[in-house]
Amino acid sequence: MKRYPQGPIVIAAGGTGGHLFPGQALAQELRRRGRRIALITDERVQRFDRLFPDADIYPVPAATPSGKGAIGLVRAAPAILAGIARSFGILGRIKPAALIGFGGYPTLPPVAAAILRGVPVCVHEQNAVLGRVNRLVAPYVDAIASTFEAPKFLKARDAGKVVLTGNPVRDAVMAVADRGYQAPADEGHIHLLVFGGSQGARVMSDVVPGALAQLPDVLRRRLSVVQQARAEDIERVRAVYAAAGIAAELSAFFDDMPERLAAAHLVIGRSGASTISELAIVGRPSILVPLPHSLDNDQKANAEKLARSGAAWAIEQKNFTETALAALLTTLLADPAQLAAAARAAKAHGQPHAVRDLADLVERLGRGEFQPDGTPLRATDATGGSGVLKFAIGGA
Structure with a gap:
């Protein structure tokens, strides 16, 4: 040779x-x-x-x-x-x-x-x-x-x-890797980041807005949501958030996603490899919904790795309903210490x-x-x- x-x-x-x-x-x-x-x-x-x-x-x-x-x-x-x-x-x-x-x-x-x-x-x-x-x-x-x-x-x-x-993660992700996690303060804003991978995910648009609308008023008023959604879903998602009085920024694509990730108190998304790695590098807690029917269930295996360490909560898509998500969020958002512990556990996975x-x-x-x-x-x-x-x- x-x-x-x-x-x-x-x-x-x-x-x-x-x-x-x-x-x-x-x-x-x-x-x-x-x-x-x-x-x-x-x-x-x-x-x-x-x-x-x-x-x-x-x-x-x-x-x-x-x-x-x-x-x-x-x-x-x-x-x-x-x-x-x-x-x-x-x-x-x-x-x-x-x-x-x-x-x-x-x-x-x-x-x-x-x-x-x-x-x-x-x-x-x-x-x-x-x-x-x-x-x-x-x-x-x-x-x-x-x-x-x-x-x-x-x-x-x-x-x-x-x-x-x-x-490996992109330079833009490494640039925010040292931003420590600050749990939501009492009565302060709660920043949620919602996305479904590089192409977006309809299930996030179908489930997340309705779940957030079910949260108690005291939590809804504090929410600040950034959500990636397919272009054809944006208007219906915006309507649900507006009716619930939830502040939301919606787009089919965010070119500053690493900055959005660093600003989040909690992430809701898929569990592709890049998502998992970026969550770990930045150190952010997450609710992960693996893509069903993917070859060899790779996303499920990824999500389970983080969930077992306390860094994330994994929900199979068949169980990802408005009611189930609202119940989980009500518990998590009322417990900043638990979110902070999950952020530390995520950071421990960082490479x-x-x-x-x-x-x-x-x-x-x-x-x-x-x-x-x-x-x-x-x-x-x-x-x-x-x-x-x-x-x-x-x-x-």
Whole structure:
């Protein structure tokens, strides 16, 4: 294998903010170190290229198999194979030092192409559950950077590759990480932040306003709500808050979300990996509603990690009703000490050096210095690439 230690670092990321934000954080750190960055992503790149302003961006075809059967794999295979072919050519031209994939099917083509080219490869797992693409490529990559010590579905054969780095968060989040938590003062405002991930969540618009309207008058008068909602839901949500006399600021997107997070006394949201990491870095208590029916229940596993430590309260969506939420909020908002304890517990989960540690790992890979568990840098199993290709055409 010919190495190019001074070549660019390739970040393979796409899809949702949960995969893109850690990639953005890593790119920011690597740029501070003077590294060139290339981003290989799927064809939705136009929505996110502002997150990587200094990167060379290469969109490639990708597809997510629909359903669990072979038919979904067969339908996705042409796009995946086209993406592998295009990524193979890109990597040959730019001669990267290393490639890191952040999970999700948009990363499968560039990761598979890097394995076939002999480029040092790392994948990053943000969740408490090893994602399907990361699970697939784990036997063939050099390192698995992880947020959690032992993600579910990690096989014993791959455990020696795991490096506990944590989940990097963006510079804007780190900028507010040192703002200590101040519990709501008696008779003072109570700041609630409500959101449902990078695309918003209708369930938050359906449940939260009605629940807040059921709170006792003494609590309702103190509320100051910031809520992300889908554009088509904003007017009906605003009407509920207005009728209840609750001060609320609504938007489909807040470009200063880290500032809003730091100002919150309590957060109500989903439990994607980026949300969990940002709550921990800033140290804020939360009510978490995992996305139901997500692959492998990764959001449920994330929420349970925080809930077990007292940092959050997890509610499955089937139990997330106006009545249940109103009852929980009535208890929590009347007990500032409990909120403060949850904030401390959340802060204890924070991994403030995650981006540094991940950048160190990727650079070590590029220089040929990383040895997983004392074994050679790259596996000698010549079937690695063909195994990935076998999956890509639906044979795994």
